[in-house]
Amino acid sequence: MNTPAMSPVTVTPLGFIPDLKNATLVPLNETACENWKEIHHLVFHVANICFAAGLVIPTTLNLHMIFLRALLTIGCVLFIIWATLYRCALDIMIWNSVFLVVNLLHFIYLVYKRRPIKIEKELSSLYKRMFEPLHVPPELFQRLTGQFCNIQSLKTGQAYAAEDKTSVDDRLSILLKGKMKVSYRGHFLHNIYPCAFIDSPEFRSTQMNRGEKFQVTIIADDNCKFLCWSRERLTYFLESEPFLYEIFKYLIGKDITNKLYSLNDPTLNDKASKKIDRQPSLCSQLSVMQMRNSMASTSDSEDGLQMFLRGTSSASSLRNNQQEFYNVYGVSRLQHDVFC
Numbered sequence: 001m002n003t004p005a006m007s008p009v010t011v012t013p014l015g016f017i018p019d020l021k022n023a024t025l026v027p028l029n030e031t032a033c034e035n036w037k038e039i040h041h042l043v044f045h046v047a048n049i050c051f052a053a054g055l056v057i058p059t060t061l062n063l064h065m066i067f068l069r070a071l072l073t074i075g076c077v078l079f080i081i082w083a084t085l086y087r088c089a090l091d092i093m094i095w096n097s098v099f100l101v102v103n104l105l106h107f108i109y110l111v112y113k114r115r116p117i118k119i120e121k122e123l124s125s126l127y128k129r130m131f132e133p134l135h136v137p138p139e140l141f142q143r144l145t146g147q148f149c150n151i152q153s154l155k156t157g158q159a160y161a162a163e164d165k166t167s168v169d170d171r172l173s174i175l176l177k178g179k180m181k182v183s184y185r186g187h188f189l190h191n192i193y194p195c196a197f198i199d200s201p202e203f204r205s206t207q208m209n210r211g212e213k214f215q216v217t218i219i220a221d222d223n224c225k226f227l228c229w230s231r232e233r234l235t236y237f238l239e240s241e242p243f244l245y246e247i248f249k250y251l252i253g254k255d256i257t258n259k260l261y262s263l264n265d266p267t268l269n270d271k272a273s274k275k276i277d278r279q280p281s282l283c284s285q286l287s288v289m290q291m292r293n294s295m296a297s298t299s300d301s302e303d304g305l306q307m308f309l310r311g312t313s314s315a316s317s318l319r320n321n322q323q324e325f326y327n328v329y330g331v332s333r334l335q336h337d338v339f340c
Helices: 042-055 064-087 090-113 121-134 138-146 200-205 231-240 242-264 270-277 288-297 301-309 315-320 322-329 333-339
Strands: 149-154 159-161 171-177 180-184 187-192 217-220 224-230
Touching (some): 042 064, 138 149, 187 242
Antiparallel strands (some): 159 217, 171 224
8 A cells, every 4th residue: 555755844933924936945965065155355364364374373472462462453453454344244243342442442451561661760770780690580570679678878877777776676778879888886797888788687587586676777878869678568578479479588698708708707798798799608507697686685795796807708718617606695596497
């Protein structure tokens, strides 16, 4: 028994009247893309070339993100031109306008981040000598020196700190210009030259003990300028910047070492101190701040000071007489290890 083939049922939406006169039958074996449309305008292809070039930029290139955003921006502009002038496609123009705004904002932001950072003339030598060799970015240095510090000056003979009077909790300073003289009970200890911390031993000491006074007197030997931070705000800032916090630990430790060399050789000048800057730190061997404080607390500190100033300046002699140094100034090995 033959059954007639069932034809599929077509459902016509309500309100839709098919145009039977103009309807054409499409053979089942004919593909939908048999008749390709004409090639788009050249602007369309250039836009896609910009997209392709932006996506294949290697990430190892220093400015690859800027180039990527720039090419995407150019591509969006060309798509807008093509959709407006040659296709009259409103939806393509709107979408590419949105993409254009997004990429343009990213491009402007990246270029802004790459702008050259202008460091103040008075601070440029400080940055080049102390911070640039340690790969501190200029923008980070600008944040460090631009928000909670100021440049102060002292005339010849004015005191930066007086022993047993000035508190060490208020500030931390770096000398920018001039020369300062450090003394203890009238005895000259060492000089401080530009691009060196003025009170680095006191700063390290007050991280463990608050409310201390300077054990030395620091006087301007020339007309001096120095960069001065609020210690509390600086500490808070360094806690939020771990990289800069480690940089400060290194710089302060190295500065304390240089002061130790200066104590052993009071005639050390600025040129020699620059050579010491390039030598390994000896903070793990001696502590000048503990020496300062212990001199003030011992009864025979005057004799101990003279004995210390008669010592040699070589690192080997310092190591050989290290235990004798501890005994003279009453500095225990435990105190030294905690300090350094």
